[in-house]
Amino acid sequence: MGYGIAGSAWLGARPLFRDIALSLDPGWTCLLGASGAGKSTILRLLAGLPTGAHFEGQVTAPRRVAWMAQQDLLQERSSLLGNVLLGQRLAGLPADAVRARELLASVGLGGQEARLPGSLSGGQRQRVALARALMAEAPLALLDEPFSALDAGTRRRMQDLALERLAGVAVLMVTHDPMEALRLGDRIWLLEEGALRPVTLPDGRVPRSLPSLAAAAEELMTRLVT
Known part of the structure; x- marks a missing residue:
């Protein structure tokens, strides 16, 4: 059985998401959405970490996960x-x-x-x-904007390294970069208005060629800003 999360969450009286169902199979699942939409809450719920939100539903995750937060959290x-x-x-x-x-x-x-x-x-x-x-080396990796602080060249190298080292792992990556999601994602979801909406993938195997992604990235960016 794969990993995933199903249910609803509220931050105080404000609903973050309602009746979502996200399954995580081996490969990269990318999650986009506006700030405050609940993306990091989903990651933290899967990691078994406090969220500050009230959640009703079910989380299926292994005992050990690989976790990379927005902050580096170095000692x-x-x-x-x-x-x-x-x-x-x-x-x-x-x-x-x-x-x-x-x-x-x-x-x-x-x-x-x-x-x-x-x-x-x-x-x-x-x-x-x-x-x-x-x-x-966990069966589930949860990555919250893992490449956001990197310059373009280093970002590409670290993306490719992560793809290689996490082969066969179920990966959930939160990103604000449509091009990054389209390049790396085996599945892409947009969290908007409290619901998960699938994004149609362009042709090509991961990692996809950047020149072929321009039109798809522009369409996805339009969805993000409207």
């Missing part, structure tokens, strides 16, 4: 290596320092394992957070 007193290993340590698993170093190298921070987060740029911090999420 400032811990080294980059320690941050990547944090999830394993909290889960009581043996710390695989060899794999953690390899992941840091894959995000462009090889040889910098001893640095502290305070010495990093915003984009570097986000890459450490991505390495930590990839370290989890």
Whole structure:
């Protein structure tokens, strides 16, 4: 059985979403919508984290998930290596320092394992957070704007890295970038007016070529701003 969420949520008296049903099968599911629509609430519910919202419904998720929040949530007193290993340590698993170093190298921070987060740029911090999420090797990955702090070239490389490392995993990614969703998504949903609405996918296999996505991205952006 796949993972997913079904139900309704309110923030105080304001409904966030009503009677949604989101199934998460292996591959990338991308979720777009205006700020405050409830996208991050859905991720946090799947992760078993507090949301501040009242939810009525059912959540189906594995015991272990890979989680990457909007904020990098790095531990400032811990080294980059320690941050990547944090999830394993909290889960009581043996710390695989060899794999953690390899992941840091894959995000462009090889040889910098001893640095502290305070010495990093915003984009570097986000890459450490991505390495930590990839370290989890969980069957469900929840990514909240995972590439938002990266320059265009680095964003493309990290997208491709995540696609490679999360092959076979059920991924739910929140993004505000229609082009990113169209490039990476096996399924795309738009959360608007409290409902989930499917987005028709362009032709081509993931990752799709950017030039072929321009018309679809413009149409999706029109839906987002109206």
